[in-house]
Amino acid sequence: MIDLLAAIPIAAVICLVLFTALDIFWKLPKQGGVSGADVIGKELEKNGGDLNGGWMIGNIISSPDASTGTIFAACSYYVWGIWGALIAIVLVYIGEHICADKGFAGVSGVVCATLIIWLLTSFAGFPPESFIAGCVIAIFLVEGISPKHASRLLGKIWRKVS
Amino acid sequence: MIVEGICVVIAAYCAIRAVFEPKTLKKLPYLNVMNFAVAGAIVLLMPYPITIGAAIAYFIGSTLESNAIASTFARLEEQ
Numbered sequence: 001m002i003d004l005l006a007a008i009p010i011a012a013v014i015c016l017v018l019f020t021a022l023d024i025f026w027k028l029p030k031q032g033g034v035s036g037a038d039v040i041g042k043e044l045e046k047n048g049g050d051l052n053g054g055w056m057i058g059n060i061i062s063s064p065d066a067s068t069g070t071i072f073a074a075c076s077y078y079v080w081g082i083w084g085a086l087i088a089i090v091l092v093y094i095g096e097h098i099c100a101d102k103g104f105a106g107v108s109g110v111v112c113a114t115l116i117i118w119l120l121t122s123f124a125g126f127p128p129e130s131f132i133a134g135c136v137i138a139i140f141l142v143e144g145i146s147p148k149h150a151s152r153l154l155g156k157i158w159r160k161v162s
Numbered sequence: 163m164i165v166e167g168i169c170v171v172i173a174a175y176c177a178i179r180a181v182f183e184p185k186t187l188k189k190l191p192y193l194n195v196m197n198f199a200v201a202g203a204i205v206l207l208m209p210y211p212i213t214i215g216a217a218i219a220y221f222i223g224s225t226l227e228s229n230a231i232a233s234t235f236a237r238l239e240e241q
Contacts, residue, residue, distance in 0.1 A: 036232025036233040039232050039239065043188065058232070061194045062225065062229035063225065072221075075202060075205040084214055087215070088218065095221075098226060132165060132169070132205065132206060133165040136172055137172070140199075144179070144195040147191040
């Protein structure tokens with residue numbers, strides 16, 4: 001069993017890499033998608049940020065994406081193991097359609113995060129709650145410190161990958 | 163209590179930053195982080211299966227609200 005204080009930073013890095021990779025895989029920085037995401041991206045660009053990174057942050061804010069999936073996989077796995085994760089998949093799928101999101105970023109986020117959390121808690125001794133804190137810290141790093149600088153970094157990553 | 167503490171501190175910090183941010187559209191990223199932290203705190207403080215539904219309903223609802231606010235701004239800009 002890994003100590004909780006050591007597990008949280010590792011979980012934060014895993015969550016950050018996981019949802020950034022999935023969001024880029026589902027091409028969230030490519031366009032605004034819903035109109036709310038578009039206007040948030042443009043607002044961030046106006047304030048010195050990057051348009052593609054801004055669109056990605058806009059999509060994270062205005063529709064349930066992979067980061068939403070990651071936190072719900074962590075929460076539901078903590079409460080009820082794999083069964084909880086199955087409930088989360090159904091609810092996030094419904095939530096995505098309520099928010100007029102046509103992609104499957106949220107659902108793929110829950111599935112991938114559940115797999116990773118299951119592997120790490122079963123075989124590496126991570127406490128399940130470390131992933132809840134890890135995911136909150138990861139999203140705080142992206143949006144909570146400086147969305148402008150985060151959008152520039154995300155834009156750079158997007159241009160390198162695409 | 164460490165995990166609950168992290169969630170509550172991040173939620174409070176982002177709520178304060180959102181209050182002191184003058185532009186509505188720039189408040190939304192901070193509010194989104196706050197919603198993440200609150201959803202995490204709900205599950206951590208009440209670890210029952212039914213709480214999963216409550217946390218997801220809270221989070222999807224707040225996402226919808228953010229989308230509605232941002233969409234209204236988009237429509238206003240179009241006009």
